[in-house]
Amino acid sequence: MPLSVKHLLGINELTVEDIEQIFKTADNFKLVLNRPIKKVPTLRDTAIANIFFENSTRTRISFELAEKRLGAETISFSASGSSVSKGETLIDTVNNILAMKVDMVVMRHSASGAPWFLSQHIDAGIINAGDGINQHPTQALLDAFSIREKLGSVKGKRVAIIGDIMHSRVALSNIYCLLKLGADVMVAGPPTLIPKHIASLGVLVEYNIKKALEWCDVANILRIQLERMQKPLFSTLREYSLYYGISKDLLDSLSKKIIIMHPGPINRGVELFSDVADSKQSIILNQVENGVAIRMAVIYLLSGKRELNEQM
Amino acid sequence: MQILIKQVTVIDSQSEYNNKTVDLLVKDGIITRIDSVITETADSIIAENNLYISSGWVDVFADYCEPGYEQKETIETGINAAVAGGFTHVLLAPNTEPAVSTKSIIESILHKAKNKAVTIHPMGSATQNAAGKDIAEMLDMLCSNVVAFTDGWKPIQNANLALKVMQYIKAFNGTLVQMPIDTNLSAGGLMNEGINSTKLGMAGIPELAETIFLHRDIELLRYAESCLHITGISTAASVELIRKAKKEGLNISCSVTPYHLALTDDVLNTYNSLYKVSPPLRTETDRKALLLGLADGTIDCIATHHHPQEWDAKTKEYEYASDGMAIQESAFNVLWHYCKNYVSIERLIETLTVLPRLIFKMESQSITVGENACITLFQLKNETVLQSTSVKSKSKNNPFIGNKLSSCVYGIINNGLCVLNRNND
Numbered sequence: 001m002p003l004s005v006k007h008l009l010g011i012n013e014l015t016v017e018d019i020e021q022i023f024k025t026a027d028n029f030k031l032v033l034n035r036p037i038k039k040v041p042t043l044r045d046t047a048i049a050n051i052f053f054e055n056s057t058r059t060r061i062s063f064e065l066a067e068k069r070l071g072a073e074t075i076s077f078s079a080s081g082s083s084v085s086k087g088e089t090l091i092d093t094v095n096n097i098l099a100m101k102v103d104m105v106v107m108r109h110s111a112s113g114a115p116w117f118l119s120q121h122i123d124a125g126i127i128n129a130g131d132g133i134n135q136h137p138t139q140a141l142l143d144a145f146s147i148r149e150k151l152g153s154v155k156g157k158r159v160a161i162i163g164d165i166m167h168s169r170v171a172l173s174n175i176y177c178l179l180k181l182g183a184d185v186m187v188a189g190p191p192t193l194i195p196k197h198i199a200s201l202g203v204l205v206e207y208n209i210k211k212a213l214e215w216c217d218v219a220n221i222l223r224i225q226l227e228r229m230q231k232p233l234f235s236t237l238r239e240y241s242l243y244y245g246i247s248k249d250l251l252d253s254l255s256k257k258i259i260i261m262h263p264g265p266i267n268r269g270v271e272l273f274s275d276v277a278d279s280k281q282s283i284i285l286n287q288v289e290n291g292v293a294i295r296m297a298v299i300y301l302l303s304g305k306r307e308l309n310e311q312m
Numbered sequence: 313m314q315i316l317i318k319q320v321t322v323i324d325s326q327s328e329y330n331n332k333t334v335d336l337l338v339k340d341g342i343i344t345r346i347d348s349v350i351t352e353t354a355d356s357i358i359a360e361n362n363l364y365i366s367s368g369w370v371d372v373f374a375d376y377c378e379p380g381y382e383q384k385e386t387i388e389t390g391i392n393a394a395v396a397g398g399f400t401h402v403l404l405a406p407n408t409e410p411a412v413s414t415k416s417i418i419e420s421i422l423h424k425a426k427n428k429a430v431t432i433h434p435m436g437s438a439t440q441n442a443a444g445k446d447i448a449e450m451l452d453m454l455c456s457n458v459v460a461f462t463d464g465w466k467p468i469q470n471a472n473l474a475l476k477v478m479q480y481i482k483a484f485n486g487t488l489v490q491m492p493i494d495t496n497l498s499a500g501g502l503m504n505e506g507i508n509s510t511k512l513g514m515a516g517i518p519e520l521a522e523t524i525f526l527h528r529d530i531e532l533l534r535y536a537e538s539c540l541h542i543t544g545i546s547t548a549a550s551v552e553l554i555r556k557a558k559k560e561g562l563n564i565s566c567s568v569t570p571y572h573l574a575l576t577d578d579v580l581n582t583y584n585s586l587y588k589v590s591p592p593l594r595t596e597t598d599r600k601a602l603l604l605g606l607a608d609g610t611i612d613c614i615a616t617h618h619h620p621q622e623w624d625a626k627t628k629e630y631e632y633a634s635d636g637m638a639i640q641e642s643a644f645n646v647l648w649h650y651c652k653n654y655v656s657i658e659r660l661i662e663t664l665t666v667l668p669r670l671i672f673k674m675e676s677q678s679i680t681v682g683e684n685a686c687i688t689l690f691q692l693k694n695e696t697v698l699q700s701t702s703v704k705s706k707s708k709n710n711p712f713i714g715n716k717l718s719s720c721v722y723g724i725i726n727n728g729l730c731v732l733n734r735n736n737d
Contacts, residue, residue: 089624089627109629111629111632112502112583113513113514114583117583117585120582132513132631133513133514133515134513195509196505196518197507
């Protein structure tokens, strides 16, 4: 069954059926990834451009691997050292790449809404790999997929998203995805890092980290994004780590064992301490592994190819 | 040159013919006769069904970008847009390059606008080069018929400087025009802060950025006992603040843009940069409060905030796109379409004619025999569509292009010239 959308711009554009279809397809790809030969030739005639206007290591590698394991040809470039630094516009940059017969674009961009803007000006399929402080839909999908894998389903589970909610595209796309799949969602952190109107999305808001951890089944800890902060939003990293950082002592003081997630990269000793990040409660590396399967599923489903079962 | 206008309904509270349908004769730029029927011959006869006449309309805040940004608009193309929009008088913002900060720049603008059907009033900057640091040579600029002073899109942030400007202009009955934005509170913001900015993942500009600034300027005004005009208020709280300040008897007036009366931040759901404006589009509650404020007299006049941007400046990622709408030529169509259920045509015309002339100390105009013919002709039809091909402005950053709107500007007579619109259907 194809997806109801041509692009993956944000989570809201997807139906619940779309998300379930992505998960089922990712289940199959996860089997492929655990075989000795980790590739299928499904997209051998497809060219995909990974255009990263913002620095990225894990997302870019994850997409590239997903594309290569589907047999696609890939090209990747980042903004620095490209024509963008010479003043070329986004539309020109992407159209020049498409003129070389590229079928799909994976784009990360520092401006919220940039993929929506691009989708109105080009013909190729677009996958949003993160736009500004708005969304990071494949991260939300892989996070929900990881919760489903660990707890059996997402529906009815309590997920607390903790930390810098205001500057996090992971937070917003996770909220949309988790609510869509029937989870209860709470956001927690210093009030200056939580958007004033966030409760209108249907989430709970908590400023006390211990209370948030007591409430939840899963805690998704977000990175403090110092590079995005234009105003003074909290005092010092020291104070943040003391009062909002997740330590082993704090986890052990809870009445139950909760699951710890983090989209990476981790500021160890700030929002998350190493003895938590590397503990058995953490599924951070499972998230990374699932990222490849989810991205394979999204790319495959958006490509419109219909021959997966024969090749698997 | 004689122009006979047949069976036209007068909308002019200062005219004895208000609400009457009459024939009107203009001879050499003067209204020479008004009667129920005039049978005299004329060089030109205007006879249209459902035609209305009022004094020429005033736009109290527009940007024609010359000198410095001629790729967006020039005095000439701006005047063409004003004619198409029915405006006979336009107050220009000083945010040019260099800024309108000296008598010589004002005189060069006036020179370019000479012998046109639209009268241009360049507003001088209140601070030197509109940089918000030192007081500009306002007395010198006054000699060039400047009616008001403003830093335009860059309102004065320093409270002490704003106070000094308010005090300085008292010597010559000047008016300070401020756009209500506290740039510390709006910093980084891309749209109204609220449910929609949260949903769209965009940094918000809180209502507070406007109301704090307005509060401050009202306090400064009370202290300085000067004259202040706030251009482009956008929130319900601002309407209330102005209402209170007026009740108190302060010399304050304000204007609203057509797009704040028409649109809310709901239109931003596809990140369309045509809707990126400053102050930002707000909520339906704010829009309703602005409409009520316009109806009850709290809001005095219309500022189109005509802000042309070339295609490249708008066709980019929302965050990087420039602010503004080039809306002057569809201003009235938008106004009547969105205001007609809240505001009478008499009241709307008052905000375009009598009130701006009073506030900015311009020569009064009236549909009266013996007066200069400073006239706007318009129709209240059901459907008008502004086609992209008939846009007169040099820029097309107007989201209302192609929309069905419910009125039409027929033409203007001003400065002895008569210009009729031919493409407005």
